[in-house]
Amino acid sequence: MKNNLEFDSLDKTSKKKNKLKIRKSWIIALCLLAFGTTLYSEIEGQWFSSFARVIANVSYFGVSIMVALAGIFGTIFYLAWGAISDNLRTNLGRRIPIILIGMVSTAGLMIFYISTTYFLLLLVIGGFFLAITSNMFHVTNKSLIGDLILKEKRGRINSILFIATNMGSMTVWIPAIILLPEGTETYTKEIHSIFIGGGALLLVIVGILVTLLVKEPKVNTPPRNWLHDLRKLLNRKEMMQHKDFLRLFIAMLFLIMSQNAFTPFLLILLQEISLSLTEILIFLPIIGTAIGLGIFLLGKYVDTIGRKKVALISLIISPIGCFIITFLGSNYQLLLLGFGIMMPFNIGLWLATDAWTLDLLPEESRGRFLGIINIGGAIAKAPGVLIAGYLADTFGILWVFFITGVILWIGIPFFLRVPETIKLKNDKIE
Numbered sequence: 001m002k003n004n005l006e007f008d009s010l011d012k013t014s015k016k017k018n019k020l021k022i023r024k025s026w027i028i029a030l031c032l033l034a035f036g037t038t039l040y041s042e043i044e045g046q047w048f049s050s051f052a053r054v055i056a057n058v059s060y061f062g063v064s065i066m067v068a069l070a071g072i073f074g075t076i077f078y079l080a081w082g083a084i085s086d087n088l089r090t091n092l093g094r095r096i097p098i099i100l101i102g103m104v105s106t107a108g109l110m111i112f113y114i115s116t117t118y119f120l121l122l123l124v125i126g127g128f129f130l131a132i133t134s135n136m137f138h139v140t141n142k143s144l145i146g147d148l149i150l151k152e153k154r155g156r157i158n159s160i161l162f163i164a165t166n167m168g169s170m171t172v173w174i175p176a177i178i179l180l181p182e183g184t185e186t187y188t189k190e191i192h193s194i195f196i197g198g199g200a201l202l203l204v205i206v207g208i209l210v211t212l213l214v215k216e217p218k219v220n221t222p223p224r225n226w227l228h229d230l231r232k233l234l235n236r237k238e239m240m241q242h243k244d245f246l247r248l249f250i251a252m253l254f255l256i257m258s259q260n261a262f263t264p265f266l267l268i269l270l271q272e273i274s275l276s277l278t279e280i281l282i283f284l285p286i287i288g289t290a291i292g293l294g295i296f297l298l299g300k301y302v303d304t305i306g307r308k309k310v311a312l313i314s315l316i317i318s319p320i321g322c323f324i325i326t327f328l329g330s331n332y333q334l335l336l337l338g339f340g341i342m343m344p345f346n347i348g349l350w351l352a353t354d355a356w357t358l359d360l361l362p363e364e365s366r367g368r369f370l371g372i373i374n375i376g377g378a379i380a381k382a383p384g385v386l387i388a389g390y391l392a393d394t395f396g397i398l399w400v401f402f403i404t405g406v407i408l409w410i411g412i413p414f415f416l417r418v419p420e421t422i423k424l425k426n427d428k429i430e
Contacts, residue, residue: 036206038168046267064389069127071381093216102136103207107200254411257384294344314349322405359421
C-alpha cells in the first residue's frame with residue numbers, strides 16, 4: 001500500500017484532479033464488485049441448493065454434500081488464485097484480469113448447471129468447476145479493497161460496500177419473495193432458470209464494468225513464483241511472525257462455520273413455511289430497517305470503538321435471535337422477530353471481522369493470506385453445513401439456526417484473544 005500511495009502522489013499538483021477521478025471510479029468499481037460477488041453468492045448459496053432440492057429431488061444431506069465439496073475445492077483454488085494475483089503483472093493490473101475471466105467463465109457454468117437435473121452432474125458443476133471459477137473473483141475482490149483503500153478508511157468504505165452487498169442480496173431476494181408460490185407449492189424449474197441465468201448475465205456485465213473503471217496502481221515490488229508463495233503457507237517459521245493474524249484465523253473458523261450452517265437453507269425454508277405475501281410485506285420492512293440501522297451504526301462503531309468490541313457485542317446478541325427462530329419459529333411473528341435480532345448483529349460481526357482481517361494482512365501478500373482465511377472457510381464450511389443438514393433431516397429445518405447460535409457463542413473466547421488493531425493506529429496518531 002505504501003508503494004501504491006507513493007506512486008499516486010508523485011506529482012500532487014498536476015495530477016490532483018485526475019487522482020480524485022480515479023478514486024471515485026475505484027469506489028464505484030468496488031461497489032459493483034461487492035454487488036456482483038454477493039449476487040453470485042446468494043444464487044450459489046440459495047438457488048443452486050433449491051434447484052438440487054426442489055427440482056432434482058435431493059435430500060438436505062445431499063445438498064449439504066454439494067455445499068461442502070464446493071467449500072473444499074473452493075479453498076484449494078482460492079489459495080492458488082490469491083498467490084497468482086499477488087504475482088501477476090499485466091497492463092490491466094494483477095487483480096482485474098482474474099476478476100474478468102472468473103466472472104465470464106462462472107456465468108457460462110451457471111447456464112450449464114440449469115441444463116440438467118442429474119445429481120452427479122450437478123455435483124461436479126456446483127461442487128467442483130464453479131468452485132474454481134467463482135473463487136477467481138472472490139479472492140481478488142478482497143485483495144483489491146486492501147490495494148486501493150487506506151487502513152483508516154476501511155471501516156467506512158466497508159459500510160458503503162455493505163450497502164452494495166445488500167443491494168446484490170436484495171436483487172435476488174426481493175423478486176424471490178414476490179414470486180413465492182402460495183401454500184405448499186415450490187418454485188418451478190423455469191423460475192430457477194430465470195434467477196440463475198439472469199445472475200449469469202449480470203456477472204458478465206459487472207466484470208466488464210469493473211475492468212473499465214479500475215486502472216490499478218503500479219506495483220513496485222517484483223513478482224515472485226506463485227508456487228513458492230503457496231509453499232510458504234506451510235512455512236511454520238514465517239507464519240509464526242504473524243501471530244495476531246493466526247489468532248484471528250482460528251476465531252474466524254467459528255464465524256464461517258456458523259454462517260454456513262444456515263445460509264444454504266434459507267430459500268428452501270422460505271418455500272417450506274406457509275407465510276403469505278402480505279405477511280412477508282408487513283414484516284420485511286421492519287427487518288430491513290433493523291438491518292439498515294445495524295449496517296450504519298455498527299459500521300461507524302467499527303472505526304470508532306474498535307473492531308473487537310463490535311465483534312463481541314454481535315457475537316453475544318446474534319445467537320439470541322437464532323434460538324428464538326429455533327424454538328419459537330412455529331409462530332411466524334416470533335420467527336420474524338428472531339431474524340430481526342439475528343441478522344443486524346450477524347452483519348455487524350462481518351463488518352468488524354472484514355476490517356480486522358484487512359488490518360492484519362501483510363501488505364505484500366494480501367491475496368496469499370486471504371487464501372489462508374479461505375482455508376478456514378473449507379475447514380469450517382464442511383462440518384457446519386453437514387451438521388446443519390443432519391439436524392434439518394432429523395428435527396426440522398429450523399434447527400439449522402440452533403447450531404448457528406451455539407457455534408457463535410463457542411467462538412467468543414477465541415475472539416477475545418485477538419488484539420484490537422484500530423487502537424494501535426489511534427495510539428500512533430496521538
